[in-house]
Structure formats: structure tokens, C-alpha cells
Amino acid sequence: MVASMQRKKKRSSKAKIRGRRRRQNGEDFFVAPEIPLDLLIEILIRLPAKSLLRFKCVSMLWSSLIRSRYFSNRYDLTVASPLRPPNLYMSLVVHLVCNSMEVCHNPRETLLLSLSSSSAESFDQDLTIPGMGGRNMVVLRGLILHNVCRKACIYNPTTRQSVTLPAVKSNVFAQESYRKTVFYFLGHDPVLDQYKVVCTVVLSSKRFKRITSEHWVFVVEPGGSWKRIEFGQPHLPTRLGLCINGVVYYMAYTSLANNIVVSFDVMSEEFNMIQAPPEVSSYGKFVGFIEYGGKPAVFDYTNMRQTNLVDLWVLEVGGEWSRTSLFLKPCQLHLVDNDIDLSVEGTTQDGEVILAPIPLISPYYIIFYDLQKNDMSKVWIRGIPEHWFSKNDSNLRFFFKLMDKSGESILHLET
Known part of the structure; x- marks a missing residue:
């Protein structure tokens, strides 16, 4: 008797999973079964981001699920793979009449290029966003932070959503001084899963003999x-x-001429200062600040052309710096043009330093410097609109950022 009841329950369960038929107006209709929520999540996180954005219109449940922080985090962990081609974002900006200390609405020409790498030889343009872009791009977990005039903007290239934060109401802006500057930094607290924008407003005198700074935090x-x-x-x-x-x-730099590294704990919102390597100038033209091996590091290539030497300073636990000196291979010296200055534009997931020419030259290229193998390679970039190369404007700026740890994020930005 018990065995018979168990068989009936099992058949009933199978019928429920497979769906059921309903008869209405003399016709048979098949009613699809409901998909359990955990199974639905496992299915959706394996879909392309473009499909997920379209599927938000299926129902309120799907829209709420796809927009939730839990789902976006699960999706980021699923799509983040070393096999995914990286995206290189290049922001081209021409400010016509714009001071970085003013909130202005003057016309400006901007362009954000997305260049996806599918080969080791070149990048091909697959996306242009006119009117989108800004100065000092910072990439974090699939989001791009940049600033236009005095405001900070956060852009999600996957969802095409852009959020402009309100301007900081600092008393520094009203003061008379030789120089006023504003900086924005993007951080993420992995414990509370919060994104925060840090703003540093600086008032400085000539030769930086006197520096005044204010610090602000915005929880996104x-x-x-x-x-x-x-x-x-x-x-x-x-x-x-x-x-x-x-x-x-x-x-950073202080009025006492001390080169320092400033740290800001995103969760506790506390600042701290660490002495930078004394041999390195924070205002050095050929000094880059990069992430290497999960640690902050200073890449000093001041003597690269003269002695073929570069120094890598890594900040170890306890605030001590370890130094590694590398000599370029003689067979790769031709990759470094003595007449063109290079700037450090971050690192790849594999620890390769990205070096880019400071002038916008055609054809344009970037250099990948593998610190572990002490090996260089040049990559030509195609797809930059030709009219940008003909601009002879002192206000022309361009900024690079490589996004290859989590190339796509479906996080919905709310402020």
C-alpha cells in the first residue's frame, strides 16, 4: 500500500514538472510548469548580457531579479574568465571652453571607443559612443569612472547606463589661489558590497609650498x-x-616635498599615508602607479632609454617596498621610439604594463611589457576616427583603460 502511494506521488510529481493540460472551450491547452527560482538563476547567468537586458521586459519578477545586486554579482563571477577577450577603452576629449573647477554646460566633443582584442596583433573598433567620455578614466569591476568639468560620472558600457553625481559643494572652489584641482577615485567594499566615490579637492600655491585639501565620499x-x-x-x-x-x-605630493602613497579603506572610510620609495618622484614624468600581483606598485622607467633599465617597486605587507630591476632585451629596443614619450596606462590581468604614446599619432599603437618574462610587444590600434589625428588643439586629451577582469557587468546604477 505504501509503495503504491509512493509510486502515485512520484508520477504526480513528474506530471507537475512536465506541465499539465487544461481544457477550455472544447480545446486542450498545455500549461507550462513554473521554473524554480534557483534553476532560473542558473539559466539566466549563462546568457549574454544583451539577452538579459532584453529579458527584463518578460515580467516584473525577471526585471527585479536581473536588476538585483545578488544576481549581478553572480553574473560577474560567472562571466569573468581568462578566456574572454579584454576590452580597451579609449576616451577622446576636447574641452572647448571649460575649466575643471567649473560646473559648465559648454559644448564639448567627446568620444568613447571600445576596442575588443581578438588577436595578438591588433585591436579593431567595435563600438563608438559620441558625446560620451571624460577625463581620468578609472575602471573597476566593469564600471568606468570619469570626470567632466567638476562632476564625476559613472558609466556601465554593458548596460549603456550613465550616472552623473552631483557636484561637491566645497568652500575651496570659492577661494583665490594659483591652482584648484579636483580628483575622483572609485572604490568597492567587498564586505558590504558597496561602491564609493572618493573626491579630493586641492588648493595649492606656486611650486606647491602651501597645499590645502578636502576629502569627500559618495556612496553609490x-x-x-x-x-x-x-x-x-x-x-x-x-x-x-x-x-x-x-x-x-x-x-601624492605634500608641501614638505615628501612623495607618499595615500590609502583609503572603503569600508571604514579612513585615510592613511605610506612613504613612497625615496628614489622615486611622485611627479616624475616617467613613473607609473600600477597593480602588480594584487599589490600597489610603482613602475619607474625614467632611465629606460638611456640605460635600458626599469625599476619595479612593490608595496609589501607592513608598508615596506621591494625593488626589482629589469633590463630591456637589446632585440626589443627598436619598439621604444626615442622621439616619442610614453605613459603608463595600467596593467593587464597577466601583469603586463601598458605603455602608450602621449601624442595622438597615426597609426597609433600601444606597447605591452611583460614584467615576468621581461618581454615587449607592440599592438597597433585601428578604428580611431581619422579627424581626431588632424586636431591641433592644446585641449585635446585621451585616456586609456583596459578592462579584462570582468569585461561585462549588468549592475544597475542607482543614486
Whole structure:
């Protein structure tokens, strides 16, 4: 009797999973079964991002699920793969009449290029976004932070969603000074799963003998607003920031001529200062601030052309710096043009340093320097609109960022 009931329950369960037939107006209709939520999530996270964005219109349940932070995090972990081709983002900006300290609405020409790498020889343009782009791009977990005039903008290239944060209401902007500057850094707290934008506003005199700085934090969430953070060490940031394991790092300069590295804990919202290597100048023209092996590092290539030597300084646990010196291979010296200055534009997931010519020359290229193998390779970039090369404008700026740790994020931005 018990065995018979179990067989009937089993058949009933199978029938429920397979669906059921319903008869209405003399016709048979097949009613599809409901998909369990956990199974639905496993199916959806394996779909392309474009499909997910379209499927938000299927139902309120699907829309809420796809827009949820839990689902976007699961999706980021699923799509992040070393086999995915990286995306190189290049922002071209011409400010016509714009001071970085002013909130302005003057016309400006901007272009954001997305260049996906499918081979080791070249990048081919697959996306252009006119009117989109800005200065000092920072890439973190599939998001791009850039600033236009005095405002910070966060852009998700996968969802095409852009959010402009309100301007910081700092008293520094109203003061008379030789130089006023604003810097934005993007951080992520892995414990509370929060994104925060850090703003440093700096007032400095000639030759930086006197520096005044204010610091503000914006939590990227509904109802977010700027909150001032007290830090008693005035400084001027000199490099774009890195976010590593919930801590934002950036190089800076103080009025005492000390080269430092500033750290900001995203969760506790506390600043700290670390002495930079004394041999390195934070204002050095040929110095880059990069992530190497999951740690902040200083890449000094000041003597690369004269002695073929580069130095890598890695910040170890406890605040000590370890130094590694590398000599370029003689057979690769021709890749470094003595007449063209190069700037460090970050690193790849494999620890390759990206070096890019500072002038916008045609044909354009970037150099990948593999520090572990001490090997260089040149990659030509195709797809930059030709009219940008003909611009002879001192206000022309372009910025690079490589996104290859999580090339796609479906995170829905809310402020």
C-alpha cells in the first residue's frame, strides 16, 4: 500500500514538472510548469548580457531579479574568465571652453571607443559612443569612472547606463589661489558590497609650498550624497587611484616635498599615508602607479632609454617596498621610439604594463611589457576616427583603460 502511494506521488510529481493540460472551450491547452527560482538563476547567468537586458521586459519578477545586486554579482563571477577577450577603452576629449573647477554646460566633443582584442596583433573598433567620455578614466569591476568639468560620472558600457553625481559643494572652489584641482577615485567594499566615490579637492600655491585639501565620499546607492571626511594631512594626488581588496591607493605630493602613497579603506572610510620609495618622484614624468600581483606598485622607467633599465617597486605587507630591476632585451629596443614619450596606462590581468604614446599619432599603437618574462610587444590600434589625428588643439586629451577582469557587468546604477 505504501509503495503504491509512493509510486502515485512520484508520477504526480513528474506530471507537475512536465506541465499539465487544461481544457477550455472544447480545446486542450498545455500549461507550462513554473521554473524554480534557483534553476532560473542558473539559466539566466549563462546568457549574454544583451539577452538579459532584453529579458527584463518578460515580467516584473525577471526585471527585479536581473536588476538585483545578488544576481549581478553572480553574473560577474560567472562571466569573468581568462578566456574572454579584454576590452580597451579609449576616451577622446576636447574641452572647448571649460575649466575643471567649473560646473559648465559648454559644448564639448567627446568620444568613447571600445576596442575588443581578438588577436595578438591588433585591436579593431567595435563600438563608438559620441558625446560620451571624460577625463581620468578609472575602471573597476566593469564600471568606468570619469570626470567632466567638476562632476564625476559613472558609466556601465554593458548596460549603456550613465550616472552623473552631483557636484561637491566645497568652500575651496570659492577661494583665490594659483591652482584648484579636483580628483575622483572609485572604490568597492567587498564586505558590504558597496561602491564609493572618493573626491579630493586641492588648493595649492606656486611650486606647491602651501597645499590645502578636502576629502569627500559618495556612496553609490539610492539617496546617496556627498559626506566630508576629515584627514589632517594636506596633499595633492599625482596619479590615478587603484582599488585593491577594498582599499583605494594613489600617489601624492605634500608641501614638505615628501612623495607618499595615500590609502583609503572603503569600508571604514579612513585615510592613511605610506612613504613612497625615496628614489622615486611622485611627479616624475616617467613613473607609473600600477597593480602588480594584487599589490600597489610603482613602475619607474625614467632611465629606460638611456640605460635600458626599469625599476619595479612593490608595496609589501607592513608598508615596506621591494625593488626589482629589469633590463630591456637589446632585440626589443627598436619598439621604444626615442622621439616619442610614453605613459603608463595600467596593467593587464597577466601583469603586463601598458605603455602608450602621449601624442595622438597615426597609426597609433600601444606597447605591452611583460614584467615576468621581461618581454615587449607592440599592438597597433585601428578604428580611431581619422579627424581626431588632424586636431591641433592644446585641449585635446585621451585616456586609456583596459578592462579584462570582468569585461561585462549588468549592475544597475542607482543614486
